[in-house]
Amino acid sequence: MTDAAGPAAKVLVVEDDRELGPLLLRLFRGAGYEPELAPDGQAGLHLALTRRYDALIVDRGLPAIEGLDLLARLRRSGVAVPALVLTALGTVADRVAGLDSGAEDYLVKPFEVEELLARVRALVRRGAGAAERLAVGAGTFDLISRTVTGEDGSVVALSGRESDLLRLLARNPSRAFTREQIAAQVFPDASSVALVDTYVHYLRRKLGTTAISTVRGVGYRLGPA
Structure with a gap:
């Protein structure tokens, strides 16, 4: 859950799967967040550059701009919002590539809901502790x-x-x-x-x-x- 004493944390979900994307939105809303969905990498880049979020959830195999390229571009532009890569690619090399691109965390699909929410809570806490x-x-x-x-x-x-x-x-x-x-x-x-x-x-x-x-x-x- 997010901090009930303050405003709801804003989460950007960059996911092109037409079933998983809306499912993640419902999941995060139910946990007290304010989520927003970008259906491809280009839309995700635009939103992350022009709006403020507390955490990013990014798939790897995105159309327009691939997920790791998206994260690398955001980091070069000075966007320091904590990010989690949520993907089916789970080898050690995949995880290393994700973290090297600028992600703070990496979770492989299929995932447990409680684990995902715990990781997002950690991302939000991390972002709240450091000014952008x-x-x-x-x-x-x-x-x-x-x-x-x-x-x-x-x-x-x-x-x-x-x-x-x-x-x-x-x-x-x-x-x-x-x-x-x-x-x-x-x-x-x-x-x-x-x-x-x-x-x-x-x-x-x-x-x-x-x-x-x-x-x-x-x-x-x-x-x-």
Whole structure:
């Protein structure tokens, strides 16, 4: 069970099996989690890069992006959410490959429900004990405290919306986002994309004019032009 005194832990399940995926959702809901299902590796990558989760459950034989490749990409992008590989591949070499790709745990199908839930509880505890950090230029962005620590030790506090915008860009450091894409993910309740320009201005004022660059004809990207 999750901690009844706090919000339910959010679990992303990346599973293409049409029977097992919905079954895992029901299992996690019944255990008190807030699960979300991605039916392939590409969808899983998008969700894990743009939303916050407490644990990831990832199959290996996924369409679009294979499970271990998905985990490796997430780790390179700075996503440190604890992950469990849930797969039918169970040799020692398979387990080693899974752990080397960035997974914290590895469970072979078929599995016992109680064992899976115990392992997920351990993942959630592990994630709760360590702040997720992303590189922002020469500094470090702490997603939990919503602060950016510079190379000189200076600390800049961010608002919730500023943090959400910086997280999206920092998790995709080589990607340029259109104003519409940013608005849809960071300001979904806003009626205008003008808020994007406003919050980019706020971040530049706090972090420096080169923190976010304008990509002509596209939108915005992390770092200098």
